[in-house]
Amino acid sequence: MLPTPAAEPLPDGPRRLIIDCDPGIDDAVALLLALASPQLEILGITTVAGNVSLETTSTNARCICELASHPEVQIFPGCPRPLVRPSVIAAQVHGENGLGGVRLAPPQMPLQPIHGVDFLRDTLRCAPAPVTLASLGPLTNLATALIQAPQIAERLELIVIMGGAVGAGNVTAAAEFNFYADPHAAQVVLHTAADYGVPVVVIPLDVTHGAIATPARRQALRDLNAPAGQNPIGQTVAAMLENYGLREQQARGFTGPPLHDPCVIAYLLQPDLFETEAIAASIEIQSPLTQGRLVVDRSGELGLLGRIHLATAIDADGFYRLLLEHLGRYGGEPPTP
């Protein structure tokens, strides 16, 4: 029986969190959501090549932390390419600069001189208390750290991953981008987590496609703390979303872009926005046609080595209430009681 993921805030204070990401527009929104919450103590952000190059994801992570007035957050650049397969990026979805063409002030805060994998491995190895990992991009960094030192999994209390699709993928018919970009890493993480009994929540496209930034929701972002305009963040996020994944929207008949990665942070802040089911799972790594496919088995009898809590539904209105309330805090809006 899978352990129930500990998704409520810890009794002794904020949840200790490492965010691994490839900003990317939705990663950027996820970071803004996380940085606005006192429920989360961000131990560090690790970046990985994914939506755009490692250099660009690392620059964007710094820009977002400075936009959120959190230049103290430490950012550790990780792996510049997947474990095995050649690099793929998604600049056609996120724009060449990874933020939908929105130009933020060049970052003043430094990148950390420690590699993201070393930060993950050494922080977990020495962690005085268990750590949660939010994975928003290809899983190359975490997989590499787990290959180097699998026992660090004992210090992980929960891994929440945006990835996979039980229905259609978004890169191939079978695979979602994060698992497609580095299928070997995704398999290493799911299998090693199962070996060490680490609760893993996977939020697939089937659920994040329920979190569409409709025109009304994008207007609500623009209206945050308007007209005083003290909150450029609402307008900045709306501007990034305007050019996010337009081709996929048209192909799927969406009225706006799905906010994939913020679902991971929303799960940590308010898990009851989601429904999940315990399920056996693994990642297909062989076939050119289906590599990166999240393969699931509800019976648990078919030899799949991963054990996950697969998200199956989202309260989209509740998700956007949470997102708007948190982004509103940047403009001085007091948190709603």
Ligand code: RIB
């Ligand atoms: O398939 C969506 C995922 O791939 C998101 O994390 C997006 O940022 C990209 O990394």
Ligand code: CA
């Ligand atoms: Ca991402």
